[in-house]
Amino acid sequence: MGRCMGAIKAENLQKKFGNVVAVDTVSFTVEEGEIFGFLGPNGAGKTTTIRLLTGMLTPDEGDVTIDGINIRSNPMEAKMVMGVIPEAGNVYVDLTAEQNIHLAGRYYGMAKNVLEKKSDHLLSTLRLYERRQDPVRTFSKGMKQRVSIACAIVHSPRILFLDEPTEGLDVQSRRLVIETINKMNKKGSTIFLTTHNIEEANKVCERVGIINQGRIAAIDSPEKLKSTFDMTQTLEVSFDKKVMKDFFVSDYISKIDMCGDKWVLHTDNPDQAVKHIVSAADKKGLRIVSLTTCGPSLEEAFVRLTGDEK
């Protein structure tokens, strides 16, 4: 199947809890094989949206189609093609890692021999094989999350939903999770990912949707979103000796901030600004310890779109 068919289609989704509109006429399409990031501040409606998409909640209005299957009329069939790592998706701590994965596989009707083979493979890939017979209650948070991921992908779902999958994890576990997401995507799975980590979304996602107060604020590729809002770039520079703010004053530098042991300089003309700094440092006999140019960030676009800029 080509990428023209939408793997996930949300049409005018609306969900109210009492008088509070949690999700308000949300529509988007995630193409087959795409990694789609879903960002938003706390309480923006991310988790409610993912619960509507995965059939856990029924929308008050609107429809969700998963791989061409309407989730409202055929929830079981739609759930068979998806894997979900919910926000509060803990695994059973009384069971071992292996038992948890087998339990998940049995819900999807996997044959015993296929399930055992897949379970062993996942346990090895996620570096849990040696601990497969241990109860999950003895695991660290990162290990539990890896078991959770194994449970969600044991049946090789065509569509994978992840709600904050790297929240609170150590660096190694976070990398392993991202690596697994990328592997699943390379094998053809569509990925729908919500995260607070904007840089993570920037690195992993082909497109991101930003939700704010229950409404979609923007949907585009990270690069396009970044360029929409700010053409200003920043330079980060540090020297071997202390310098004062007026050292940087130039027509090419619009704003000067000190950030730790570095100076952050905002400029519309990075070429001239860099030349100015190098020349001034040379005149004063200063050695440049580091000099980095940074483009507009997705975080900046996010803050602008969600209206949180102070």
Place this chain on the structure above:
Amino acid sequence: MIFPIFIRGIIVTTEKNIRIYYKKAPVIIFGLLFPLFMFASFYMGRDIDIAIFFPGFIAMTLFFTASSVGPLITPWEKQAGTYERLLSFPVSINTIILGDVLAGSLYGVIITSIVVAAAAVFLGFAIVNSVVTVIALLLGTLCFASLGVALASPSVRSPSHVMMFSSLIRFPLIFISGIFIPLQELEGAGRILSYLSPLTYLVDMFHAGLDGTSVFPLGIDFLALFIFTCGFLMIANFFHKRNLIRGL
């Protein structure tokens, strides 16, 4: 395609519940130890013919065992954060409810069968009508397992709160259902109240099966237990759906 997924979901949920929840302390305390202590406190030190009260004791054992698993599962899953994962599998609320009911029923059937068999072998109790006894066992266990699941309906995350609530509902029933005072001897308000308790009809059915004496015709006992089972399942379905994401 939906029906096999539905049946598979019930079976896997039942297995999961058996593996995880049968060993939990509240299930052992309220399901096994409690009926034993209740009977011991009633029987010991008194000059009572145990044969007269045996059907009531069996009904009480079944009532407590079958209804001890259900109230625990959903609050425990919500507290542990596994409920949302469970809902993400190809299951519906009905799959989960029926899996919980089946797990409670099996627990009730196993424990009660052991008690009946032990009483028959060691105490020499005869079973007058084994077919009626088996029907009472199966229908009663389904009925009270459904009651257990219905008792899990409040949207709390704490299993201890639900156990308190379920005790509040379950305990009065054993005093108005002909277990400690035979139905024939109940009069006035006690008699009327006994008609409202599903346990009354199970006690009566066990009397019919174990010693051949019963107050109501068998059809009435059967129908009453069937209606109560359907009612408990409907209540469980309504409240579990309404409180689906509360406490997540």
